[in-house]
Amino acid sequence: MTAQIDAPRSQRIDPKYNRSRKSRTNFEMIAWLFMRISGVILIVLIFGHLFTNLLVGDGVHAIDWGFVAGKWASPLWQIWDLAMLWFAMLHGTNGVRTIINDYAEKDRTRFWLKGILYIVTAFIIILGTLVIFTFDPCMVTGKEYGFCPAG
Numbered sequence: 751m752t753a754q755i756d757a758p759r760s761q762r763i764d765p766k767y768n769r770s771r772k773s774r775t776n777f778e779m780i781a782w783l784f785m786r787i788s789g790v791i792l793i794v795l796i797f798g799h800l801f802t803n804l805l806v807g808d809g810v811h812a813i814d815w816g817f818v819a820g821k822w823a824s825p826l827w828q829i830w831d832l833a834m835l836w837f838a839m840l841h842g843t844n845g846v847r848t849i850i851n852d853y854a855e856k857d858r859t860r861f862w863l864k865g866i867l868y869i870v871t872a873f874i875i876i877l878g879t880l881v882i883f884t885f886d887p888c889m890v891t892g893k894e895y896g897f898c899p900a901g
């Protein structure tokens with residue numbers, strides 16, 4: 751028995767599924783490309799992160815407040831973590847945006863789901879960026895590690 755599969759785009763698409771009617775830009779193509787490029791960048795960032803945190807030196811046993819303070823004292827790790835935060839959030843958000851577009855059929859449902867998604871994304875990116883650049887190791891318990899001024 752053989753199955754007959756129609757050639758791509760040979761069928762007329764019901765207008766109710768055509769959600770890009772008003773689009774005059776190539777945003778979706780750029781978003782598609784961004785997923786591939788950010789995916790490759792994330793492999794480097796995530797495996798570099800896991801390697802330095804879990805395998806180098808005492809590995810996972812060395813992770814504590816002082817370890818984080820030590821890493822964020824270096825501009826290299828500040829920028830590394832910043833890039834990881836931004837790329838993972840924008841990649842993940844764009845992926846979920848695609849899933850919402852694919853599965854939520856009503857205009858209003860898509861509007862609200864994407865609205866919530868963008869607000870949560872913006873909140874996490876802004877909060878994470880602030881934490882990376884305003885982190886003060888002596889704020890609470892850093893004094894126990896001896897790298898904070900007395901008093």
Ligand code: HEM
Nearest residue numbers: 785786789790792793796838839841842844845846848849
């Ligand atoms: C090793 C790092 C990663 C690589 C190489 C990678 C690669 C990719 C690629 C190529 C796609 C597009 C798939 C398609 O269009 O069919 C994708 C989709 C997606 N990615 Fe990633 N990704 C990585 C990390 C992440 C992370 C950290 C998150 C979450 C924050 C994430 C969330 C998603 C989501 C939600 C989708 C959409 C899934 C879908 O369309 O069905 N990915 N990823």
